[in-house]
Amino acid sequence: xxxxxxxxxxxxxxxxxxxxxxxxxxxxxxxxxxxxxxxxxxxxxxxxxxxxxxxxxxxxxxxxxxxxxxxxxxxxxxxxxxxxxxxxxxxxxxxxxxxxxxxxxxxxxxxxxxxxxxxxxxxxxxxxxxxxxxxxxxxxxxxxxxxxxxxxxxxxxxxxxxxxxxxxxxxxxxxxxxxxxxxxxxxxxxxxxxxxxxxxxxxxxxxxxxxxxxxxxxxxxxxxxxxxxxxxxxxxxxxxxxxxxxxxxxxxxxxxxxxxxxxxxxxxxxxxxxxxxxxxxxxxxxxxxxxxxxxxxxxxxxxxxxxxxxxxxxxxxxxxxxxxxxxxxxxxxxxxxxxxxxxxxxx
Ligand code: NAP
Ligand code: ZN
Ligand code: ZN
Numbered sequence: 001x002x003x004x005x006x007x008x009x010x011x012x013x014x015x016x017x018x019x020x021x022x023x024x025x026x027x028x029x030x031x032x033x034x035x036x037x038x039x040x041x042x043x044x045x046x047x048x049x050x051x052x053x054x055x056x057x058x059x060x061x062x063x064x065x066x067x068x069x070x071x072x073x074x075x076x077x078x079x080x081x082x083x084x085x086x087x088x089x090x091x092x093x094x095x096x097x098x099x100x101x102x103x104x105x106x107x108x109x110x111x112x113x114x115x116x117x118x119x120x121x122x123x124x125x126x127x128x129x130x131x132x133x134x135x136x137x138x139x140x141x142x143x144x145x146x147x148x149x150x151x152x153x154x155x156x157x158x159x160x161x162x163x164x165x166x167x168x169x170x171x172x173x174x175x176x177x178x179x180x181x182x183x184x185x186x187x188x189x190x191x192x193x194x195x196x197x198x199x200x201x202x203x204x205x206x207x208x209x210x211x212x213x214x215x216x217x218x219x220x221x222x223x224x225x226x227x228x229x230x231x232x233x234x235x236x237x238x239x240x241x242x243x244x245x246x247x248x249x250x251x252x253x254x255x256x257x258x259x260x261x262x263x264x265x266x267x268x269x270x271x272x273x274x275x276x277x278x279x280x281x282x283x284x285x286x287x288x289x290x291x292x293x294x295x296x297x298x299x300x301x302x303x304x305x306x307x308x309x310x311x312x313x314x315x316x317x318x319x320x321x322x323x324x325x326x327x328x329x330x331x332x333x334x335x336x337x338x339x340x341x342x343x344x345x346x347x
Contacts, residue, residue: 001025001026002023002024002025002026003023003024004021004022004023005021005022005023005133006019006020006021006133006347007019007020007021007022007061007128007131007132007347008131008132008321008342008347009022009060009061009128010049010062011058011059012059013049013051013056013058014050016325017049017062017324017325017328019321019347020061022061022128024132024134024135024136025125025136026136027073027136029074029077030074030076030077030138030139030140031136031137031138031139032070032072032073032077032086032136032137032139032142033070033071033072033073033134034066034068034071034088034134034135034136034137034142035068035069035070035071035133036066036068036130036132036133036134036344037067037151037343037344038068038151038152038155038341038342038343038344039063039065039066039130039131039341039344040063040065040156040158040160040186040314040316040339040340040341040342041062041063041065041324041327041328041331041339041341041342042064042065042156042159042160042186043185043187043247043331044064044090044159045062045063045064045129046328046331046332047247047270047272048117048118049062049328050328052272053270053272057118057119057120060117060118060128060129061117061128061130061131062117062129062130063116063117063129063130063131063132063342064089064115064116064117064129064130064158064159065089065130065155065156065157065158065159065160065339065341066087066088066089066130067085067086067152067154067155068086068087068134068151068344069083069084069085070082070083070084070086071134073139074139077139078139079139079142079144080139080142080144084144085144085147085151086143086144087142087143087145087154087155087157087158088116088130088135088137088141089116089141089143089158089159089162089294089300090113090115090116090158091106091107091113091115091141091294092114092116092121092127092138093121093122093138093141094106094109094111094112094113095109095111096140098110104296104297104298104299105296106141106296106297107293107294108293114127115127116129117129117130130344131342131344133347140297141297143158143300143301143304144301144304145304146305146307146308147308148308148309148311149307149308152318152341152343153313153314153315153316153341154304154307154314155316155341156313156314156316156339156341157190157303157304157307157312157313158300159294161190161194161300161304161307161312162299162300162303163187163293163294164188164191164194164195164245164268165194165295165299165303166292166294166295166296166299166303167243167266167268168191168195168200168241168243169198169299171240171266172241173195173198173199173200173240174198174199174200175200177200177201177240178200178201178203178238178239178240178241178260179195179200179201179202179203179239179240179242180202180203180204180235180238180239180241180242180243180258181204181205181243181245182205182206182226182242182243182244182245182250182255182269183206183244183245183246183247184206184211184214184338185245185246185247185331185338186314186331186336186338186339187245187268187269188206189214189218189314189337189338189339190312190314190338191243191245192204192215192218192219192220193218193219193312194303194306195219195243196219196220197306197307197310201221202219202220202221203220203221203222203224203235203239204220204223205224205225205226205231206223206226207225207226207227207334208227209223209225214338232254232258235258236257236258237257237258237259237260237285238260239258239259239260239263240259240263240264241263241265241266242255242256242258242259242263242264242265242266243266243268244265244266244267244268244269245269246269246271247270247271248269248271249271249273249275250267250269250271252267252281253277253278253281256281256282256289257281257284260285261285261286262285262287262288263285263287263288264287264288265288265289265290266289266290266291267289267291268291268292270291277289314339314341315337315338315339316338316340317337317339317340317341318342318343319340319341319342319343320342320343320346321346321347322346324342
């Protein structure tokens, strides 16, 4: 049995999103049914709905920055009850037994995690994301939203928050460490806040100085324009960690030059084109280049608790579903401060 649920879907690649209905499964033994209240628009939604990352599954209901209220639980669910404030991020299943799953790294599951949308579940059914009235998810992939965090500004933490918190922690952002955040968008603005809350000295590297006041208010101590070649001369060899959140191709060699010995450039931004890199950019100073994919479920809960304790949440522009297509164009144009969040009451 299934329940028919109102949603907003892309019917085909590059086609505008519009009203649709989807089927959600009945709750199984360990499932939680969630009435979705808010869902963020991540740049990854745009990459996938427009097939920028390659062939995708349509119709597609994007959305992996989901907050809402539990309405029903399966008989075996122990962690949640109806009325609980919860969130769902980018994954809804994994094998749960491989080395990575057992280490709390479900995002690197050996069999591949099942993404919240644009994927096929382990039962063979298509997954549909959070631009919808409700979702049914195994309790392991549900996290609790602390009472101190409003559901609308917490929603972006489910992707933008964990995607930046995880590498900041892994590469030891903290007191005495200098971190550069490249790109002040959805991920970038949360990265500045989290990096600052962790005690690191944060610099923003943005294309221009247009958002400088915002960057400093969010916790950065310095703000530079990457369009200005002097930035790369003045900041050469300065940072322990450069966290790239830019959605477009970057001059990686130039940004590697900003690292101290043993520094790391970590790109969470996933441009649609391959990167060509002269390895000599890594060679001076034993620098490393890595990517990082979201974060595990336990770490996502840790991030939410950290954000609640430090007053960290996203700055959002709340919209109704009728403005999703306009919002997509504005995300691509870099015209949002700093995350669109859909009020699903408008569905
Ligand atoms: P976003 O809100 O659009 O922010 C990206 C920022 O990159 C923009 O605000 C802009 O910053 C800069 N930018 C955008 N277009 C640019 C261009 N053509 N040239 C130079 N800079 C440009 O996007 P987001 O939601 O934060 O996502 C950022 C990237 O991370 C996307 O590629 C997304 O798919 C990826 N992502 C990865 C993961 C993961 O697990 N690894 C998770 C979530 C998202 P300035 O205006 O300040 O320059
Ligand atoms: Zn995302
Ligand atoms: Zn696994």
